[in-house]
Amino acid sequence: MSSGPTPPQGSQKPQVQALNCPKCGAAITLRALGQAVSVVCESCHSILDAKDPKLQILQTFEQITSAERPLIPLGTRGKIRGTDYEVIGFERRTINVDDIPYHWNEYVLFNPYKGFRYLTEYNGHWNDVVICKELPMVDPRFSIPLEANYLGEVYKHFQTANANADFVLGEFPWEVRAGEQAHVTDYVHPPRVLSSERMSKEVTWSIGEYVYGKDVWSAFRLPGDPPQANGVYENEPSPFSANITAVWFAFAALTIGLLAMMIGFDLPSSSEPVFRATYQLNRVAANGEPSFVTDTFQLEGRTSNVEVTTSASVTNDWIYLNYALINQDSGEAWDFGREVSFYSGYDSDGSWSEGSRRDTVVVPTVPPGQYYLRIEPESDPRHSNIAYSVEVRRNVPVITFYGIGFLALLLPAVLITWRSVSFERSRWSESDHPPSPIIETESDE
C-alpha cells in the first residue's frame, strides 16, 4: 500500500498542559492529553470543564475532610498488564447499608493509546477494572437478577446499592459531579467482579479482577506497605477453593492406597488359624492348679501381631482365662487375661442381654518362632462344666491402624473444606444474600 505525501500538519505535539484554576488560580495539570471531560482542582476542589480551554467551573464542593488523600498520588505511573498507566483521577464513593456508610476509592488510570482503566480499593482490597466490551446477559424479567452471564461464566448477584460520589479529585472521562448517584449492582465470580452502574438511562458494565495490595504497591513503586486487607472481600479469591478438589482427590487416592495395603498385606495372612483347640473346664475336678500348656505352634513371617480368640458357651455365666504366650526357644512370654461372659433375661423393658460369648485380643509385635500357650481358666465354682475353644491367628489386619490412617487423611480434607466454607460464609455475610446461621440461635420473640 502506498502512502501519500505527509500532510503538513505541523509539529504540535500533545503534552501535559499547564493551566490555572479560574476560581483559585492554582495550577491545573491536564494529564489525559485532552481525553478527560472533567478536572477537579486539587487546591480548591472546583470541578472544571476539561474540554473548555478556559476551564469553565461546573461545580464547587466543600472538601469533607482534608485527610481525604489518594493512596496513590495523582500523576504516579505504574505498569499494569505490561502497559504504563498514569493515575489521573480519584474519587471516594459511599454506599449506605442499614444506615451504615461504607466507603471505597476509585482511581482513574490513563494511557494515551489504550485509554482508561480503573483501580478500586475497599478496606485494603484492590480491583483492576475495565469497561466491558461484551454485554453481560441478565434475565430481563427481574429488576435485580440473581445472576449474570458474562463470556460464558455465571456471576452471582452480590449487592445492589446507590453509590454516592462524595469526594473527587483530578480528571475523569465523564462529567463528574460531587454528590452524583449511581445505582450499582455487583455480581461475583471470584476473582472477578462484574458491575453494572446505572445513571439516568445509561447502564455501564465493567469487569474487575482482584489484585493484592502488594502487587499494586510494586506496580506503582509506592513507598511503604499497602494498607492491611480487612475481612473477606466480595470477589477475593478463596485460598482454599482451589485446594478443596485437590485435597479430596488426594484423600480418595490415599484411601484407595490404604485399602490396597489392607488387601495386599493383611487379608491373605489372616486366613487360617495357626492353632485351634477346644477344652473343658471341669469345675468339680478343678482343685489345685488348673493351668496347663498347649501344643506348640509355629508363628511365621516377620515380627507381627497375634490374635487370640476365646469362645465359650456361657449363659448367665462367666469364664476368666489367664493366658501366657510363650516362645519355646527364648522363653519370652506375653501375659494377658481375658474374660468371656454372657447374661440375658427379661425385665419390664423386655428382653436384655449383656456381654458376648466370644472374645478377641491382639498381641502386637511378636517375632516369628515356635510358641505355646499356658492357659489358666477360672470360673464360678457353683456352676457346671464350661466348654471353651482357643484360636490363634497370625498377622491379623488391625482395623484401628487403618482407621487412624483413614482419619489422618480425612482430617485435612475436612479442615480445608470447613475453612473454605467459612471463607465463603464471611464473603457472603457482607452481601444482600447473607447465609443463614449454622447453629440456630434462640430468639426472644
Place this chain on the structure above:
Amino acid sequence: MTQRIATCPNCGAKIIFKWSSSVQTVCEYCKSVLVRTDVDLKKVGQVADLPPDISPIQLNTEGNYRNNAFVVIGRIIYQYDQGGWNEWHLMMNDGTSGWLSDAQEEYAVSFPVVGPATGTAISSTAGQKLPAESQLQIGQTYSWNGATYTVSVITQAHFRGVEGELPFQYWNKDDVTFADLRSSSRKFATLDYSDTEPVLYLGDLVEFEDLKLKNLRQFEGWS
C-alpha cells in the same frame, strides 16, 4: 471519475487519491472540501480549524483487522458530551472501505451493511426495516446477521469537521444522532442517522494491540 492525481481547484496543490472509490477529499494545504466529478474536482466547502488532536491514530496509520491490512485515509470528527470522537476511514487491502471509530480510546472496526447486488450501503437488511430515530430506545434489541444487538448508548453528536478521503460527500452536517449497539460477544453495531435513511454498520469492538497499528502519533513522555 477524476484521475488518481488531480489539482486542487482552489489553490492548485497536487491532490493524490489513495483509494480509487473516494468521493470526497480535503486539500491538505487550503483545507477546501473537494468532490470528484466525472471530469474534475469541485470545491464544495471549506474545513474550519479542527479541534486539537487527541487520538493516537492519524492519517496514514496502518493496521490489520482480521488479516486484512488497512491504511487510514480519512476521517470525520464529531463532538459529543464526552469530548471529541473520530470515525477514521479505512482503505482495506481487499479494496473495500471500513471505519475505525475511536472514542476515548475505545476502538471499534465496522463496515456498512452492503446489499448483495448493488455493492453499496443500504439502509436495511433483507426486508427488515431499520428503526426510525424516534423509535430508538436504550435496551431495545435487534437481530442482524444472526446476532442479537442491544441499544446501549444514543449519542447526539455534533459534526466538527473532515479530513482526507471519504467514500461519500460529507461536509455540510450539523447535529447527528448515532445509536451504539452491543452484543454478548465483541460484535458491535452502529445506526447512523446523519441522512434521511438510517445506515447500519456492523463490526467488532477491538483491543488496541490487536490492530497492530503503525505510524501512530507520538505522545511526549509515552512510548
